[in-house]
Amino acid sequence: MIITYPFSAVVGLTDLKLALVLNAVSPRVGGVLVRGEKGTAKSTIVRALAAQLPAVDVVPGCRFACDPAAPDPECPDGPHGPDAEGVSRPAVLVELPVGASEDRLVGSLDVERALTEGVKSFEPGLLAAAHRGVLYVDEVNLLHDHLVDLLLDAAALGTCYVERESMSVRHAARFLLVGTMNPEEGELRPQLLDRFGLTVEVKASRDPAERAEVVRRRLAFDADAPAFAGRWAAEEAALARSIVAARARVSAVRLPDARLRQIATVCAAFEVDGLRADLVTANAAIAHAAWQGRDTVTTEDVRAAARLALPHRRRRDPFDAPGLDEELLDELLRRTSEDEGPDDPGPGNDAGPDGTPPPDAEPPARPEGGDPARDAASHERPGDPVGPEPGTAEGPAAESAQAAAPAAETDAAVRVAGVSAPFRVPLLAVPGIGEGTAGRRSRSRTRHGRSIGARRPSGSVRDLHVMATVLAAAPQQRKRGRSGPGLVLRGDDLREAVREGKEGNLVLFVVDASGSMAARKRMTAVKTAVLSLLLDAYQRRDKVGLITFRGAGAQVALPPTSSVEAGAARLRSLPTGGRTPLAAGLTRAAEVLRVERLRDAARRPLLVLVTDGRATAGGDVDRAAGLVAGIASVVVDCENGPVRLGLAVRLASRLGARLVSLDSMADLGTVVRDHRKAI
Numbered sequence: 001m002i003i004t005y006p007f008s009a010v011v012g013l014t015d016l017k018l019a020l021v022l023n024a025v026s027p028r029v030g031g032v033l034v035r036g037e038k039g040t041a042k043s044t045i046v047r048a049l050a051a052q053l054p055a056v057d058v059v060p061g062c063r064f065a066c067d068p069a070a071p072d073p074e075c076p077d078g079p080h081g082p083d084a085e086g087v088s089r090p091a092v093l094v095e096l097p098v099g100a101s102e103d104r105l106v107g108s109l110d111v112e113r114a115l116t117e118g119v120k121s122f123e124p125g126l127l128a129a130a131h132r133g134v135l136y137v138d139e140v141n142l143l144h145d146h147l148v149d150l151l152l153d154a155a156a157l158g159t160c161y162v163e164r165e166s167m168s169v170r171h172a173a174r175f176l177l178v179g180t181m182n183p184e185e186g187e188l189r190p191q192l193l194d195r196f197g198l199t200v201e202v203k204a205s206r207d208p209a210e211r212a213e214v215v216r217r218r219l220a221f222d223a224d225a226p227a228f229a230g231r232w233a234a235e236e237a238a239l240a241r242s243i244v245a246a247r248a249r250v251s252a253v254r255l256p257d258a259r260l261r262q263i264a265t266v267c268a269a270f271e272v273d274g275l276r277a278d279l280v281t282a283n284a285a286i287a288h289a290a291w292q293g294r295d296t297v298t299t300e301d302v303r304a305a306a307r308l309a310l311p312h313r314r315r316r317d318p319f320d321a322p323g324l325d326e327e328l329l330d331e332l333l334r335r336t337s338e339d340e341g342p343d344d345p346g347p348g349n350d351a352g353p354d355g356t357p358p359p360d361a362e363p364p365a366r367p368e369g370g371d372p373a374r375d376a377a378s379h380e381r382p383g384d385p386v387g388p389e390p391g392t393a394e395g396p397a398a399e400s401a402q403a404a405a406p407a408a409e410t411d412a413a414v415r416v417a418g419v420s421a422p423f424r425v426p427l428l429a430v431p432g433i434g435e436g437t438a439g440r441r442s443r444s445r446t447r448h449g450r451s452i453g454a455r456r457p458s459g460s461v462r463d464l465h466v467m468a469t470v471l472a473a474a475p476q477q478r479k480r481g482r483s484g485p486g487l488v489l490r491g492d493d494l495r496e497a498v499r500e501g502k503e504g505n506l507v508l509f510v511v512d513a514s515g516s517m518a519a520r521k522r523m524t525a526v527k528t529a530v531l532s533l534l535l536d537a538y539q540r541r542d543k544v545g546l547i548t549f550r551g552a553g554a555q556v557a558l559p560p561t562s563s564v565e566a567g568a569a570r571l572r573s574l575p576t577g578g579r580t581p582l583a584a585g586l587t588r589a590a591e592v593l594r595v596e597r598l599r600d601a602a603r604r605p606l607l608v609l610v611t612d613g614r615a616t617a618g619g620d621v622d623r624a625a626g627l628v629a630g631i632a633s634v635v636v637d638c639e640n641g642p643v644r645l646g647l648a649v650r651l652a653s654r655l656g657a658r659l660v661s662l663d664s665m666a667d668l669g670t671v672v673r674d675h676r677k678a679i
């Protein structure tokens with residue numbers, strides 16, 4: 001038997017523990033997204049919580065974990081009789097791997113068996129396995145958007161729905177969803193972020209005593225897990241009892257109007273989109289009250305809920321990281337809890353049924369200077385004309401960008417150029433026809449484009465072409481001894497539609513950040529062009545990556561990710577200066593592309609090389625160019641001035657790349673005045 005690390009023995013991480021417990025108490029809270037660096041015991045604590053969840057009664061043999069007391073009437077393994085005997089089993093933790101297919105997640109319907117044998121056969125996926133347990137997605141930001149959508153739909157509806165060729169299966173799929181992500185590897189799109197109930201930022205403690213205690217306990221656990229678990233058994237049993245008690249209490253917890261109005265005021269002041277935030281905050285506050293043993297929601301419960309439910313819902317630029325101004329939260333709560341006891345609805349407190357504050361509600365606190373929730377983040381926008389001053393780059397992005405280039409800083413002339421307003425860029429597409437996932441860049445065979453023909457399927461049929469299938473079967477009917485109406489179908493008659501649409505690509509930027517570009521105005525133009533291309537990639541649903549080369553070598557400033565926010569942050573803090581190791585940049589690009597091909601072979605890469613073609617270090621450019629030969633590429637020529645060497649032109653012809661000059665790109669494009677509208 002595998003012994004999991006005890007939940008109670010986890011040091012610190014109080015927000016994360018609370019968020020998990022609130023979800024364990026009430027499924028309405030809607031899951032947790034855990035953001036944080038690697039090595040912060042995220043998966044240990046999720047497993048620890050799963051071990052604390054009460055066992056569930058299931059119908060024996062049902063692959064969909066039906067509850068014998070209330071079996072799912074639509075259960076594909078049903079119907080189960082009213083007096084089905086239940087068996088008890090522990091709540092499961094199911095892990096969704098990042099590379100999972102859609103079939104693996106939602107299950108698969110066998111179209112071939114249905115047509116040839118008349119049997120409706122469904123193979124359940126991970127959503128079925130996770131029903132009544134925990135579904136854990138490590139690196140959820142690296143999961144394909146389409147899978148994230150399916151996952152969050154199922155989580156929101158408590159149902160998994162699979163449809164193929166007008167056959168469909170529906171089964172219950174209610175689970176506690178926990179996703180983890182390292183924001184360094186790219187943000188989730190805001191619309192996906194919003195669909196997780198709560199978010200928690202985790203950081204390894206900076207307190208030496210706490211760090212030592214973490215290690216001490218971990219060593220003790222690794223040395224003798226049963227003994228360690230035994231020492232924590234009493235705490236764990238008490239925790240399990242508290243969860244059961246809170247679950248029993250939660251449906252009876254009262255949310256007074258005054259508290260509901262408080263929630264609405266807080267949500268309005270933080271400028272969250274829609275009413276989902278109000279609903280999640282209310283549900284989390286109710287769960288918190290139940291967890292605290294209360295039968296009525298108090299301001300303390302609202303505060304605890306808002307801290308976890310709102311940071312990722314603030315309306316913001318797509319390039320901003322989540323966050324919440326706690327001082328403002330406390331100010332809002334103080335104002336709205338004055339003169340009101342927790343149980344006193346008070347006069348005129350009838351908040352609308354949809355959670356909007358009444359018209360006479362006190363306006364939210366607004367310190368001078370406009371938008372406090374946004375100012376709190378104080379992030380530089382992509383459109384801001386000025387970047388950090390030379391040598392003053394700060395913050396995590398700058399730190400890691402510098403950490404990535406440790407030995408290169410012997411040049412005195414390292415600086416950080418600013419960024420101007422992004423502009424619309426001409427479409428840069430991969431030639432030919434790909435088979436990548438849906439997007440808006442290059443032509444491809446997709447599942448949702450227009451039908452342009454039919455073919456024999458290579459695996460199981462997903463998108464049946466009825467006419468082609470009938471035509472394939474028709475000549476065989478006499479041979480197959482058909483005597484009455486209807487067709488005799490065999491598996492090899494089946495044809496699937498060939499559709500053409502647009503795919504997203506992997507756009508890998510390789511940017512020269514050396515001294516030859518460091519004339520400050522030039523680098524601003526380069527950064528602005530790359531930022532514009534990043535915005536374009538965001539709209540076209542591409543994956544993006546960023547490699548820079550300068551000084552001693554090339555650095556992967558942003559590993560390929562489906563999200564561009566981190567790329568924009570890296571770009572803004574990108575230092576420039578030093579020699580020009582062009583070959584190192586190309587070599588690093590070849591390495592990154594090789595790994596990405598293993599990860600997702602169908603996603604075709606587009607290499608965008610931003611350079612003046614000059615190389616003053618880093619090896620043989622010809623040989624390095626050979627490593628990326630055959631990859632669709634674009635050279636953005638940055639050379640300017642009266643005397644031109646034409647090196648980028650030569651590089652482009654060596655690579656078979658399209659050549660675009662930096663200046664023409666900016667001239668062709670129109671400035672995106674409000675880039676938020678463009679997204």
Ligand SMILES: [Zn+2]
Pocket residue numbers: 059062063064065066071072075076077078080
């Ligand atoms: Zn069942």
